[in-house]
Amino acid sequence: MRQILFRIRLDTFWSFDRVQTVTDEVVTEAPAVGIGALLIPWTLLVAWWLIGSIRRGEPRREQTGHVVFWSVGLAMLLILWGLAQGGQPGPNWPVFGYGVCLTAGCLAAGLTAVRRAERCGIPGQLVWDLAWWLILPGLIGARIWYLVQKHEHVFRDKNSLGERLFAVIDFTSGGIVLYGGILAALVSVTWFAWRHRQECQPLLLADIVIPSFFLALAFGRLGCFLNGCCWGDPCGLPWAVTFPRDSVPFNALLVRGLIDPGAAGSLPLHPTQVYSALNALVLSAVTAAVFSAHHRHGQVMAVGLIAYPLTRLVLERLRNDEAGQFGTALTVSQWFSLLLLAAGIGFAAWLARRPTALPSQADSESAS
Numbered sequence: 066m067r068q069i070l071f072r073i074r075l076d077t078f079w080s081f082d083r084v085q086t087v088t089d090e091v092v093t094e095a096p097a098v099g100i101g102a103l104l105i106p107w108t109l110l111v112a113w114w115l116i117g118s119i120r121r122g123e124p125r126r127e128q129t130g131h132v133v134f135w136s137v138g139l140a141m142l143l144i145l146w147g148l149a150q151g152g153q154p155g156p157n158w159p160v161f162g163y164g165v166c167l168t169a170g171c172l173a174a175g176l177t178a179v180r181r182a183e184r185c186g187i188p189g190q191l192v193w194d195l196a197w198w199l200i201l202p203g204l205i206g207a208r209i210w211y212l213v214q215k216h217e218h219v220f221r222d223k224n225s226l227g228e229r230l231f232a233v234i235d236f237t238s239g240g241i242v243l244y245g246g247i248l249a250a251l252v253s254v255t256w257f258a259w260r261h262r263q264e265c266q267p268l269l270l271a272d273i274v275i276p277s278f279f280l281a282l283a284f285g286r287l288g289c290f291l292n293g294c295c296w297g298d299p300c301g302l303p304w305a306v307t308f309p310r311d312s313v314p315f316n317a318l319l320v321r322g323l324i325d326p327g328a329a330g331s332l333p334l335h336p337t338q339v340y341s342a343l344n345a346l347v348l349s350a351v352t353a354a355v356f357s358a359h360h361r362h363g364q365v366m367a368v369g370l371i372a373y374p375l376t377r378l379v380l381e382r383l384r385n386d387e388a389g390q391f392g393t394a395l396t397v398s399q400w401f402s403l404l405l406l407a408a409g410i411g412f413a414a415w416l417a418r419r420p421t422a423l424p425s426q427a428d429s430e431s432a433s
Contacts, residue, residue, distance in 0.1 A: 162291030170284025206249020207241035268362035279349035290338035297335025305333035370409030
């Protein structure tokens, strides 16, 4: 695991070194770069936008706008650097592995969904607009689910209103729950699809998004591995993973009395985060293949709604981060998986009664 990939130093514009941080008497060391290093990915991103704009023959004002956008970003970096001068040791921002994986997953999902949409004659901009209605409500829903499920842990020793409000938005001490994000995203995308039903059939839009959603999920689960959450049961297999002291699995097993306080790390555990990432990659490939050969809109969505909860039910049996609920051995995620599976089967049954004919690619392109 590696919760913090590196740190960004604000007191220097260009440097590459290592910094130490002391938290609760625990010393951690991580690579550090000057704030100017952010200019590299920023320049690459804007250059990619600019080259794409030139190739598409967009108006000159659009191309000029990209250059202005880059210049504003550079100015902000210089301002932050200037404000932070004089700090010893320099202030820094941690860059968390989970956030990096989540961002990479969202970008990969958006790019693949846009390519799929454009092959169907749907403007790629519509997919990017949809992305905001998936990501933001999804994060809010995932956070709310986490706060409800883990409220005793989140609000422990939080007495004042200010402390409680900060705990709500403090992602560094606790995270998000996938199913909360899925539930919120389903509501949001349904509203978006209904609002834009004249531009694209809602079920087709869902089919376009599903393979990309699983791709983003694969990146997110790798982020879980770096973060140390969503860990598995004790494991004696060669690929078992031992998490270090003061990690989330270590502390949880310590509270349960399963390891000695002086242990160097956790018990060897199933890397369920990696299992989940591989599962998501397989589901992304399967649903993408179904999209290429599907006969009715909504078919890809039906496959996703049935396949994911089935695999999640199995993977939950190997996880050790949640207790059974409602007097059973089933976790909250397993109960929700059963509900999602029932909804998927019902949706597939409804879909089976619909016409199988789809408009040809040529018809779609001519209509656009």
